Amino acid sequence: MKTKIALITGGYTGEAEVSFKSAAFVQAQLDKEKYEVYPITITLDTWFYVTEAGIKISVNRENFSLDIDGHIVTFDVAFIILHGSPGEDGRLQGYFDMIGLPYTSCDALTSALTMNKGYTKAIVRDIQDLYVANSVLLFATHRSDAPHIVQQNLTLPLFVKPNAGGSSIGMSKVKASSDLQVALDKAFDAANTGAQVLVEEFVTGREFSQGIFRNAEGELIVLPATEVRTTREFFDFEAKYVAGLTEEITPADLTADQQERASRIIRDIYVRLNCKGMVRVDFFLETGTDKFYFIEINTIPGQTAQSFIPQQVRALGMKEGDFYAELIEAAISSAPKLQK
The missing domain is CATH 3.30.470.20 (ATP-grasp fold, B domain)
Known part of the structure; x- marks a missing residue:
């Protein structure tokens, strides 16, 4: 009997586009004689699988199953290829732990x-x-005073990036103090990254x-x-x-x-x-x-x-x-x- 794989892709951030490409590559490499692969897309609005006939099937979130023409599909393991939230920040891992579905990534706490x-x-x-390079971690409450905090503690040039982002989204290299505010705003405003910013001295x-x-x-x-x-x-x-x-x-x-x-x-x-x-x-x-x-x-x-x-x-x-x-x-x- 083939091992049923839920190949998790999509996500809540700008990295979703990369996740789709990654998942397609993984699916193409897996042994079709050994694994039965179901790509599952997760978005802010819905979790779903698309059948070969093009029919969108919603995931039953109670036990992460699919009802395909009356046949209930459950999975042996989740292969998580979802970059950013909720696949890389521990949210999905916590859910899978609760329903008892094994997964290929780090656990919820480590993620x-x-x-x-x-x-x-x-x-x-x-x-x-x-x-590790010298750095400061800025929270939303620091935003109004962020340039002053950075300049008090660090020396240019600097990397400014969302503390919980990926794929370098919202990241800037700052070589002049006049560019710092724009870089901080860009990092603070990066979607679904927690409104925290890490500023590091350049190595x-x-x-x-x-x-x-x-x-x-x-x-x-x-x-x-x-x-x-x-x-x-x-x-x-x-x-x-x-x-x-x-x-x-x-x-x-x-x-x-x-x-x-x-x-x-x-x-x-x-x-x-x-x-x-x-x-x-x-x-x-x-x-x-x-x-x-x-x-x-x-x-x-x-x-x-x-x-x-x-x-x-x-x-x-x-x-x-x-x-x-x-x-x-x-x-x-x-x-x-x-x-x-």
């Missing part, structure tokens, strides 16, 4: 925590050989992104790193998703010592944050010091053919379909059993 960049930095900052160096996952046997596997070189001011939304603006080198050109150190740091981050499934850690290697600076962790990384994780999976010598199968089997085998 909610890691969606908050400022809180995450506070937890990982004492990991050996990992550094000069090479930028990398590196994935890690736990396989069906429970082993932690660190993927090869990707170096990001962009013609843009920084790795913003356009740099991530417009062809030709960024060069991505996988595997990255790192020394043996740098590879070993990065691998150890990423494993420590994964364990410290109690991650599950696959995650991706972004970091800088500072020019002149060889120090690794933490940028952020992404618990639902992009999964288009050009995305970092698929690149790294291929560099490891693994097929994407086998990689996704590992995540599915690990989620099913490690799922807690509800006591009734």
